[in-house]
Each structure stands twice: as structure tokens, then as C-alpha cells.
Amino acid sequence: MTVERTIAEINEKVKQGKAVVVTAEEIIDIVKEKGVKRAAQEIDVVTTGTFGTMCSSGAFLNFGHSKPRIKMNKANLNGVPAYAGIAAVDAYIGATALPESDPENRIHPGKFLYGGGHVIEDLVAGKKVKLEASGYGTDCYPRRHLETWITLQDINEAILFNPRNAYQNYGVAVNTSNKTIYTYMGVLKPRMGNASYSTSGQLSPLLNDPYYRTIGIGTRVFLGGGIGYVAWHGTQHNPSVARGENGVPTTGAGTLALIGDLKQMSPNWLRGVSFLGYGASLAVGIGVPIPILNEEILVSTAVTDAEIYTTVVDYSSAYPERKPEVLGKVSYAELRSGVIKLQGKDVPTTPLSSYAKAREIAQILKEWISNGSFLLTEPVQLLPSVEAGIELKSIEIRNNS
Amino acid sequence: MVANKYVLRFSSALVDQPVIYHLVKDYDLVINILKADINPHQEGYVVLELSGDSENYNRGLEYLKSTGVDVAPLSGTIFWNKDRCLQCGACTSFCPTGALKMDLQDRLVDFDGSKCIVCESCLDVCMARAVEVRF
Numbered sequence: 001m002t003v004e005r006t007i008a009e010i011n012e013k014v015k016q017g018k019a020v021v022v023t024a025e026e027i028i029d030i031v032k033e034k035g036v037k038r039a040a041q042e043i044d045v046v047t048t049g050t051f052g053t054m055c056s057s058g059a060f061l062n063f064g065h066s067k068p069r070i071k072m073n074k075a076n077l078n079g080v081p082a083y084a085g086i087a088a089v090d091a092y093i094g095a096t097a098l099p100e101s102d103p104e105n106r107i108h109p110g111k112f113l114y115g116g117g118h119v120i121e122d123l124v125a126g127k128k129v130k131l132e133a134s135g136y137g138t139d140c141y142p143r144r145h146l147e148t149w150i151t152l153q154d155i156n157e158a159i160l161f162n163p164r165n166a167y168q169n170y171g172v173a174v175n176t177s178n179k180t181i182y183t184y185m186g187v188l189k190p191r192m193g194n195a196s197y198s199t200s201g202q203l204s205p206l207l208n209d210p211y212y213r214t215i216g217i218g219t220r221v222f223l224g225g226g227i228g229y230v231a232w233h234g235t236q237h238n239p240s241v242a243r244g245e246n247g248v249p250t251t252g253a254g255t256l257a258l259i260g261d262l263k264q265m266s267p268n269w270l271r272g273v274s275f276l277g278y279g280a281s282l283a284v285g286i287g288v289p290i291p292i293l294n295e296e297i298l299v300s301t302a303v304t305d306a307e308i309y310t311t312v313v314d315y316s317s318a319y320p321e322r323k324p325e326v327l328g329k330v331s332y333a334e335l336r337s338g339v340i341k342l343q344g345k346d347v348p349t350t351p352l353s354s355y356a357k358a359r360e361i362a363q364i365l366k367e368w369i370s371n372g373s374f375l376l377t378e379p380v381q382l383l384p385s386v387e388a389g390i391e392l393k394s395i396e397i398r399n400n401s
Numbered sequence: 402m403v404a405n406k407y408v409l410r411f412s413s414a415l416v417d418q419p420v421i422y423h424l425v426k427d428y429d430l431v432i433n434i435l436k437a438d439i440n441p442h443q444e445g446y447v448v449l450e451l452s453g454d455s456e457n458y459n460r461g462l463e464y465l466k467s468t469g470v471d472v473a474p475l476s477g478t479i480f481w482n483k484d485r486c487l488q489c490g491a492c493t494s495f496c497p498t499g500a501l502k503m504d505l506q507d508r509l510v511d512f513d514g515s516k517c518i519v520c521e522s523c524l525d526v527c528m529a530r531a532v533e534v535r536f
Contacts, residue, residue, distance in 0.1 A: 051487070090525065103497060109525075111525065114505070152493065185410075186491055186526060186528070187495070187525070187526045192497075194494050196491070238495050255406035258524040271407070271529060272528075273529055274528055274530055275485070275528055276525045276526065281528075283487055283529075336505070337505075338494075338503075338505070348494045349494065350490075350491050350495075351489055351491060351494075352488040352489055352491055352528075353489060354488040354489045354490070355488075355490075355506075355508040356488040356507060356508045356509050357487065357488055359508070
């Protein structure tokens, strides 16, 4: 008899403290030992995790009104500009925003020591953050300027809303040129001196549900140490890429737009980061539970690093120029060994996302579900999959002449 | 007499050149190698103490710099802030001595100060700015 379960049935077991939950790493050995059928009968939920830099992140803040009122059209937090082109005291602080005083890459490579991601970390850590805002003054909002200190507790809402997180797979970056280059994939040494990679592979959320059979709008997740939800498919969500026989994409594919209450979150799982010569950003911790509704879903969660492949791209030329060339294909098992073989050369690998922290997130989520404090949700609508036929668009440069 | 400690970093193109021989033979410097890792066709480093009379010492240093060897004074110590560390492991692929190392099983980064030559290669590649040099 094949296994069929519903999310409602799983939640009944969660409430009774009887749900069997394992991580996406633990499931691998369980399936090897017991086989798919028995594992699917026994296990209700598999938890995933990832912790890495995700630039498409930020937070909506509502500061509350001052007396007299101000309609902010500029708002800086610790000197970092937030987008204030919405209602009077609402703003969006983006992870990669930089203070106007930042030297950027004028002295190359710039250090980008403090940006929007660091503001978010400071807010979540409960630190006082300087708010400086200005407006042009209206009859209903006469104040033109304010300078004060705020904390996360002082303000009304703080909603983390990340338009693109948890990329399903990602390319490996190398540099074939003769000089060091500074990228969002870190520092890349000349002549393929290193190869940077991201994603938590066999623990990564979307690599464990390659066709998005369980993850959709409304899926409750671990986000930044608190509870969040899948709001939509993420920007650049592209299910149409090449996939291996196991259905796992061999390059960047699906993405998630995530939302959650920043006030519940923790600086352990939201951390400002600085990429030399590139910019500032935010490292985000995410964990997604995968309900084992049937054997097919279970098989997907048992995927191993050796079965997940990704493509190697030259960031000195092919990436910036958008040329399609790839230098090779490697598995996450090879990447995690510390050295990959590329064009006959041994290239040391540089990990950019934390496998240890991804593992910790999957364990925390497993505990939350096991102790009954985290119920699974039925997605309102699944994410667009291969059938949606999505084609990624690009900017066409049109001249006026 | 002048005596100072330096970290010399050799690119793979320079490792087969007898740089230290010239320091001794042509500039009459006393060399005490404290730590070294040089392999054919790979980049390498030498931590050494250089001493000699001040004219020879300065000429020797000039010679060293003219060869293209990266010469940096050994000063300060590297401090690894475990709480700020994101455990990504990026630094470990830049550390030439294995002082910053990632365990392949638990995939946690650890720092062994006794192996550190204060080359500072880790400082700016750390996205969390969890390593700093303290004087």
C-alpha cells in the first residue's frame, strides 16, 4: 500500500506530539537503511535549512507619528537611506543600501562595512538606531525634519519582506583572468585560484522539493529565527532551467519571497555582511518543513550532495558579459571536499553559505514541530513549476536615436 | 645592527628563485627562518627574521621588494571572534597555513593561533568581519 497523507493529518499528530520529524540530512541514511516504503510510512515531516547572504531582503518599518507630524520623503537609519516613497512614516530598509558617505569602490576594493543589512541586524539586536528624516512640509504634515533614536520595540510594525530568498541551487564562481576580482561570490583569485559556491545542497529547502509539490504561498517557515511565510514565488523564479534525471535543477532555478515579523527574529539568524569590492548585504537563516505526503516527495527529500550538480561560471568574463559559456559541472559532494578538478587543475573551494548553521536551523525547526509549537500550513497556491513555462526576461538596451 | 621579522609571500612564478641565497650572499644578512611553506609551482610563504648592518639590511630589503616577493612586517596578532563568525568557511580557502580551518565533518570553523603568520589574508575576505588584527 502506498503512503498518502494530508497536511491536516500531519498536524493532528503534531498537536499530539506524535509527529515523526527528521532533517533533510538524517533522512538520507534512514532511506538507505529502511527503504523508501518504510521510511515514507514512518516519517511525517522533513526539515530543511539554509543560512547565507541573500541580497534581495529588507524590512518595512512604520515609525509611528511625531508631534507635529512629518511626511517623510527621506529617511536615514544610522545614515543608511531607507526608501520613503510610501506613506508618511512608512519606509523600507533594503539589505544592500549604503550610507551616502560610504566611499563605495572609489578606493577599490571598497570595504562596505555598514549597510542596510547591518541596520536590520542592529534593530533585531535591540540596539538604538538613529532615525533622521526630512519632508517638504504640507498643511497636514508641517514638520520638515526630525532626528531621534529608535529601537525595534519603539516602532509600530517591522515586517521583514524579502523578495528573493533561498535560491534553488546556484552557480560556482571562478576567475580565469590574471587579476583578483571582487564579486558577490566573494574574492576570486586569478587563474582559477579558488571556486566559490553557495547553497546548503542536500539541506537546502528548494533542492529537497525540486518541483515545488509542497511549498507554496502561505507555507509557514523558519525565518531569521522567528516564524515567517512564503508570500509568493521569489523574483527571478525560473523553474524552466535544465534539470538532472532526479529533477534537481543544475543551476539557479526557483526562489521564494518571504515575509515575517522582524520583532520575533534574532541577530543570530539575520546578520549584516560586507563583501569586499562588492557591497553590504544580509545573511538570512531560513528553514522550510516538507510534509511527506507520499513516497515521491520522500524520495526528493533524500537527495544527497553527490546527486546535486551545479555549473561553474567564469566571473571575470562570462558572468558580467552574460555569455552562456560554462566551465564545467560539479557536485556538492565534490565542492564540500574542499577541492574540485577544473580543466585538469585542482581548485580549492570557498564556501559562502554556512552548512553548520543550515544544519542547526533544520534541527531547530525539527524541535519546533516535534514539540507541537509549529504547525504546518496548507499552501493557498503552489509555486509555478515547470508547466508554467516561465521564461526569464532581460533588459533590452534601446537607444532613443 | 637592525633585526626585524617579516612575512614573505611568493607567487607560484617566484618560488623557484633562490631569493634567500641572494640575501645571504650578496647582502651579508643573517636569516632565521621561523616558518615556511614553499612548494614547486605553488604559491608559498616564509616567515623570517632578517638582521644585518643597517646599510646591507636596507639594500637587502630593496632587493627583496624588487624580486616581486610580497614583503610585510610581522606585527600584531589575529583575533578570531567566534560569536561574529557565520561559519561559512570562506576564510579557510585563503589562509595559507591552515590556522583557520574547517572540520569536514561538523563543518565548523576553528582558529589555531599557533599556526597563524599574521599575513592578514583572512581579514577582508570575511563577510562577517569576524577576524581582526590586534596590535
